[in-house]
Amino acid sequence: MTTRSDRRGAVARPRPRARGLRDGDASPHSAAALKLERTWRDKPGLIGWLSANGHKRIGLRFVFTALCFFGAAGVMGGLMRHQLASADGHLVGPDFYNQLFTMHGTTMMFLFAVPVMQGVALYVVPLMIGARNTAFPRMSACAYWLYLFGGLLLFGGFALNTGPDAGWFAYVPLAGPQYGIGKRADIWNMLVTYSEATGLMVAVDITTTILKLRAPGMSLRLMPLFVWASLVTSLMIIFAMPMVMLAANLVQFDRMLGTHFFNPAEGGDALLWQHLFWFFGHPEVYFIFIPALGFVSAILPTFARRPVVGHDAIVLSLIATGFLSFGLWVHHMFATNLPELGKSFFTAMSFMIAIPTALQIFCWIATIAAGRLVLKSPMWFVLGFFVILLIGGLTGIMLGSVPLDLQVHDSYFVVAHLHYVLIGGAVFPLLGAICYWFPKVTGRMLNERLARWQFWLFFIGVNLTFFPLHILGLMGMPRRIYTYGPETGWGTLSLLSAAGQVINDLSMLLFVINIVRSLWKGERAGADPWQAGTLEWSLPSPPSACNFLVLPVVRSREPLWAPPAEVNNVSGLSAEIREGLTTTVLHAVPDTRYAYPRPEIWPFVAAVSVTAWLVWSVWSVPGFAWGLIPPAVAFIAWYWPNRKEAVEEVSWEIEP
Amino acid sequence: MTRRESLPASVAARLDGDALDVSDLPSYGFSHRSLMWWGNAGMMVIEGVAFGFMIIIYFYLRSLSNAWPDAGRPPDLRFGSLNLAIIVLSAFPNYLVQRACKDLDLRRVRRWLYVCSALGLALAAVRWYEFTALNVRWDAGAYGSVVWVLLGLHTFNLVTDVVDTLVLTAVTYSKPLEGKRFVDIAENCGYWYFVVLTWIPIYAVIYFGARV
Numbered sequence: 001m002t003t004r005s006d007r008r009g010a011v012a013r014p015r016p017r018a019r020g021l022r023d024g025d026a027s028p029h030s031a032a033a034l035k036l037e038r039t040w041r042d043k044p045g046l047i048g049w050l051s052a053n054g055h056k057r058i059g060l061r062f063v064f065t066a067l068c069f070f071g072a073a074g075v076m077g078g079l080m081r082h083q084l085a086s087a088d089g090h091l092v093g094p095d096f097y098n099q100l101f102t103m104h105g106t107t108m109m110f111l112f113a114v115p116v117m118q119g120v121a122l123y124v125v126p127l128m129i130g131a132r133n134t135a136f137p138r139m140s141a142c143a144y145w146l147y148l149f150g151g152l153l154l155f156g157g158f159a160l161n162t163g164p165d166a167g168w169f170a171y172v173p174l175a176g177p178q179y180g181i182g183k184r185a186d187i188w189n190m191l192v193t194y195s196e197a198t199g200l201m202v203a204v205d206i207t208t209t210i211l212k213l214r215a216p217g218m219s220l221r222l223m224p225l226f227v228w229a230s231l232v233t234s235l236m237i238i239f240a241m242p243m244v245m246l247a248a249n250l251v252q253f254d255r256m257l258g259t260h261f262f263n264p265a266e267g268g269d270a271l272l273w274q275h276l277f278w279f280f281g282h283p284e285v286y287f288i289f290i291p292a293l294g295f296v297s298a299i300l301p302t303f304a305r306r307p308v309v310g311h312d313a314i315v316l317s318l319i320a321t322g323f324l325s326f327g328l329w330v331h332h333m334f335a336t337n338l339p340e341l342g343k344s345f346f347t348a349m350s351f352m353i354a355i356p357t358a359l360q361i362f363c364w365i366a367t368i369a370a371g372r373l374v375l376k377s378p379m380w381f382v383l384g385f386f387v388i389l390l391i392g393g394l395t396g397i398m399l400g401s402v403p404l405d406l407q408v409h410d411s412y413f414v415v416a417h418l419h420y421v422l423i424g425g426a427v428f429p430l431l432g433a434i435c436y437w438f439p440k441v442t443g444r445m446l447n448e449r450l451a452r453w454q455f456w457l458f459f460i461g462v463n464l465t466f467f468p469l470h471i472l473g474l475m476g477m478p479r480r481i482y483t484y485g486p487e488t489g490w491g492t493l494s495l496l497s498a499a500g501q502v503i504n505d506l507s508m509l510l511f512v513i514n515i516v517r518s519l520w521k522g523e524r525a526g527a528d529p530w531q532a533g534t535l536e537w538s539l540p541s542p543p544s545a546c547n548f549l550v551l552p553v554v555r556s557r558e559p560l561w562a563p564p565a566e567v568n569n570v571s572g573l574s575a576e577i578r579e580g581l582t583t584t585v586l587h588a589v590p591d592t593r594y595a596y597p598r599p600e601i602w603p604f605v606a607a608v609s610v611t612a613w614l615v616w617s618v619w620s621v622p623g624f625a626w627g628l629i630p631p632a633v634a635f636i637a638w639y640w641p642n643r644k645e646a647v648e649e650v651s652w653e654i655e656p
Numbered sequence: 657m658t659r660r661e662s663l664p665a666s667v668a669a670r671l672d673g674d675a676l677d678v679s680d681l682p683s684y685g686f687s688h689r690s691l692m693w694w695g696n697a698g699m700m701v702i703e704g705v706a707f708g709f710m711i712i713i714y715f716y717l718r719s720l721s722n723a724w725p726d727a728g729r730p731p732d733l734r735f736g737s738l739n740l741a742i743i744v745l746s747a748f749p750n751y752l753v754q755r756a757c758k759d760l761d762l763r764r765v766r767r768w769l770y771v772c773s774a775l776g777l778a779l780a781a782v783r784w785y786e787f788t789a790l791n792v793r794w795d796a797g798a799y800g801s802v803v804w805v806l807l808g809l810h811t812f813n814l815v816t817d818v819v820d821t822l823v824l825t826a827v828t829y830s831k832p833l834e835g836k837r838f839v840d841i842a843e844n845c846g847y848w849y850f851v852v853l854t855w856i857p858i859y860a861v862i863y864f865g866a867r868v
Contacts, residue, residue: 024675135691204698208691216669216676238698242705250713250805259794259801261713267726267798272716276709553676571672572679581678582691590669590678592685595836636823641830641837650832655760656682656689 020652024571026550028540033549035575040132040545042599051599053137054545055126060441061144062119062202066112069151073107074508076100078501081465085498087486097482098165099184103158105168106188109284110195111151113426114237117291118202120433121230123441125206127536127543128224130215130552132580133596135208136201138603138638143201145607150194153615157187164188167480169281170251172262172273177255186255186618192248193614196241199287203237206230212582213594215535216570218554219587224534225308228315229294232322236283236290240326244280247273256621271336278329286325288422290318292429293360296382299429299436300364302532303379304371307558310363317356324353334405343402350400354393361386376530377451381432384459388424392417395470410480413473419466431458431511438515439529443541444522450514457507464500468493533558551581554588574652592656595649602638609634684836686758692843700850703813707854710806711861717798718865725799728792730866735786739779740859743852746775750848757842762828765841769825772848776818783811803862810851810858817851820844 023032042052052058080100083091092100126134134140157163164184166175175185210231214223223231251273253259260266262273301308308314330338330346364386373379395417399405408414431454438446477490484490528537535552536543538560551570556562570590573579578596583589609630616623669678687693718724749771756764786807794804824841827833 022679024672024677136695139695200698200702204695204702207698208694212691212694238701239705242702243709246706246709253794253801253805257794259805260798261717261801263798267717267721268801269717269720269798272713275716276713550675567671567674567676569675570669570678571675572677581681582685582689585688590676590681591689593678593681593683594691595683632819636819639823639827641827641834643830646830646832646834649834649836652683653835654680654682655835656685 021575022571023550023573023575024569026569028544028549030549032575033544036546036549037544039576039578042545047601048599050604051141051601053133053141053597053599053603055122055134055137055140056441056543056547058137058140058144059119059121059123062115062122062147065144065148065151066116066119069107069111070116071508072155073104073112074505076104076107078505080104081494081498081501083482084484084494086495087484087488087491089483092482094482095165098480099158099161099163101480102164102167102170102188103154106154106164106191107151108422109168109288110191111147111154113288113422114195114199114284115147116430117233117288117426118199118206120295120430120437121206121233121291122202124437124536125209125227125230126213127440127539127547128227128534129210129213129218130535130548130554131209131213132547132551133578134205135213136205136597138597138600139201140205141599142603142607143198143205145604146194146201146610147198149607149611150191150198153194153611154187154191157183162187164191169274169277170248171277172251172254172270175251176262176270177258178263180255183618186252189248189252189255190614190618193245194611196245196248197610199237200241200245203234203241207234207238210234211585213580214583214588215552215554216581216583216588216590218583220585221312222554222557224557225297225311225314225318226291226294226534229290229297229318232318233287233290233294236322236325237287240280240283240287243276244284247276247280250276256617256624271333274333274336275329278332279326281332282329283325285421286321288426290321292385292426293318293321293357295429295433295436296364296385297360298534299378299382299432300367301371301558302436302530303374303376303382304367305374305531306367306371307533307561308363309366309370310359311557314360314363317359320356321353324349324356328353331400331405334402335409340402347400347402351397354397357393361390376435377446377448377455378432378436378530380452380455381428381435384455385424385428385432388420388428388459388462390424392420392422392424396421408473410478411473412469412477412479415479416466416469416473419462419469423462423466428458431455436530437536438518439525440536440539440541440543442519442522443525444518445525445529446518446522447514450510450517454507454510454514457503457510461500461503461507465497465504466500468497468500472497528560533561535559546578577648577652593654598645600638602634606631606634606638684839686839686842690836690839690843692839693846696843696847700847703850704854707809707858710802710809711857714802714806714861714865717802721798725792725797725866727796727800728790731786731791731803731863732789733863735782735789736859736863739782739786740855742775742779742782743855746772746779747849747852749775750845750852754842754845757838757845760835760838762833765838766825766828769821769828769841773818773821773825776814776821780811780815780818783807783814799866803866806858806862810855813851813854817844817848820847 021032021035025032042048083089122140162183164187166180166185170188173179210227250261254261260268262268262270264270297308327349331350334343399417435446435451472490472493525541527540553567553569555565580594580596581590582592582594584591613627613631616627669676749768753765753768753772790803792800794800824844827837
C-alpha cells in the first residue's frame, strides 16, 4: 500500500524529533532563547530594513508615520484658524484655502486616524494574545509601504499646487469631470484607493491573527477588551472599505474613461455618490472610535486596580456599535431630497447608537467606583475623553434630529460637533494609549509632569478652539468659507478659537519634547511599570524579537493578576525557524504548529510596482491595463517557492 | 488510505511536566484550520461587498431611468450563457483538485489542475466575446457604464484566479514540494467556487436586468 508521502513524491525525511533546538526554557540566557533571538531578528542593512516584517516594527512605522501626518494636518488646521481669526483675513487666498481644508480632512481621516489605530493594534494585539507575530506579516509590511507612498503622493500633489480641493468627501459634480479640472480630484481618488487597500490588508491580517493565533486557553470569553475592539473594527473595515474604494474608482472612470455614473444628463445620479461615500463614511467614524474604546478598556482597569465591571456587556456593546454604525449614513444627507419617512428611520438609528456607548461609560464609571483610582497621565487622558466625548455625543444627538440638522447643516456647529467627537473620542484615548504603552515600546517612562502639562494644555486648548464654533454655527457662520466681512460679528469668537489652537500647538510641542527627552534619559520602566494584568506586561520592555520565549497558557482575563496555574506555558516549538502555534477559533485549543513567513524584499517591491501602476493610470488610460503587469510579476515572485527554505521546511513537516 | 483519515488530526498537545508540549502537532491543516482559509475568506468578503454594491448601483440607476437600457440594446445571450455553462462545469474538476489536495495526492492534483486551467482559459476567451456582444459602449449612458464595470469586475476576478491556477500548476513541479502548497491549492479552489457563485447573480443581472 502506498502512503500519502509516497504519492506526494516528497524526499524521505527524518521524524520531527530530530528537528533541532526547541523552545520550552523561559530563562532569557538559555540556548533556546539565544537561538530564538537570532531567528527572529531582522536582517541587517538597507535590504533588511526594507524587508522587515516583525509586527512591532511595522506597527511602530504606522504609528510614527501617522503622527507625522497628524502634525502636518494640524499645521493646516492652524493656518485655517489664523486665516479666519479676524474679518477680511488675507493670509491665504480662496484657492489655497480650498486645498487646505480638503487636505486637512483627508489627511486626518485617511492618513492619520485609521492607520494610527491599526498601527497600535498591529503592535499590541500579538503581545496581548500571546503570539510571536501576526498571521500575514508580509501583507502588513506591503500595506505599510503602500500607505507611505499614497501619503507621499497626496503631499507631493499638494506641494505642486495639485492638492485636492473638493472637500474630504469629494462630492460630485465638484470632483467630477465637469468641474474637477486638472489632476486634483484624481489624486484624491488615488489616495483613497491606496489608503483603503492598506486598511483592508491590515484588517484581514488582524482578524486572522486574533481568531487563530491566540495563546492556548485564551477562549473568546477570556480575550482582552482591546483585542475585542480591534476584532470588531477589523471586521467593520472589511465590510465598509471596499465600498469607498469602488466608489472612488467609479468617479475615476467618469473622469478618465467617460462613463456616466454620476452624470444626471446621461442617466447617472450625483446623489448616488453621497450614498456610496457615507455608507462607508459613517462606519469610518467608528473605525476610529471603537479602537479608542478599546484603549479606554485597557487603561482604565489598570488604574482602577480591578478587572473591568461588565466585561461581557462591553463586548456586546462593541459588537452592537459595529452593527448599528452601518445604519446611520443618511444622517449626513438630511438636507437632500430623500423621503421623510426614511429620514425618521435614520434619526432613530442615530439615537440608538448612543445606547451601547452609554452602557460602556456606565461600566467604566462602575469600575472606577468599585476600584481604587490611581491618577497617572494615561488615566488623565481617559478622564478627558469622558468629558469631551460627552459634549460631542450630546451635540450628535441634536444633529440626529432632522429639523435641527436642517437649521445648522453646513455651519460651524457641525465642525464643532465632529471635532469634539473625533478629538474626544479618538485623540484623547490615543494620547492616553501612547502614555500607557510608551514604557513597553521603549523601555523608558514618559515624564509624568510634562505629560500632565500636555494633558491640561490640550484639554483647555481643545475646548477653547472648538466650543466657540458651536456658537458661531448658531450665528449662521457657514463651513468652508475662506473669509468673512466685519459686519457679520464673527470676529471675536473666531479669534478666541485661533488662540485655542495656539494652546493646542504648545501642548503638542510638549508631547514631542517629552518623547524625545524620555527616549534619551527617561526613567527605566521595567517589565510592568503600571502593575497591569494583560500579557504584554509579562514581557521585558521593549519585548525581544520573538515576543514570547515560551508561549503562555492562559486561564483568566488578567493572567498577570491570577495565581500561577499548574501549566503556564507551551514547549516544543522550533527555535531555529520562526515557528508559532495556531489554536481553534472559539476555545483556543492548540491545533497546528505554524511557520511564520520570513522577512523578504518582495512586499516592498510589490508596493513600489502598485504605486507605479496607480500613478501611471492617473495620467494615461492604457497605463491602467499595462501597469498591471509589474505588480502581477511582483506578487508571483513573492509567492514563488525558495528551494533552500522548502528543503528545510519539508524536513520538519508533520502531515495533518 | 481514505479521505476521512486526512481530516483534522487526532494528535493533541501533551503535558510534559509543567508545560504543554506541542511538538507532535501537525505543521499545517486544511480548511478553516489554515490561516490561508481565513485570509481567503477576508478577500471573498471584500470582493463580495464590491459585487453586491455594484448590483445595488445597477438597480438604483435603473430605478431612476425611464428607459432601460437607456442606450444600445440588451446584450446577446449567446456568449454569457455559454460562459455560465462552462463555469458551472468547471466546479467539478475544481472539487476534484480540492479533494486530491486533502489526500496529498500530487498526480491527481496536477491532472485536475490542468483541466481547471484549460477551462479557465476557455472562460477568459469567451469573456472577451462577451464584451463584444454587450451591444452598448461604456460611455453611451449610465446603463452602458454600469454593465461594463459589472462585467469588468467579474473579469478581473476571473483573470486573477486563472493566473493563480496557472502559477500553482507550475509550482507543483518545484522540488521538494512543501505540504503547505497543497493547502494553498485547496484554498485556490475555494476561491474558484466564489468566482463561480458570483457569476450566477451577475449573469442574471447583466443579461436579464435589461430584459425583465
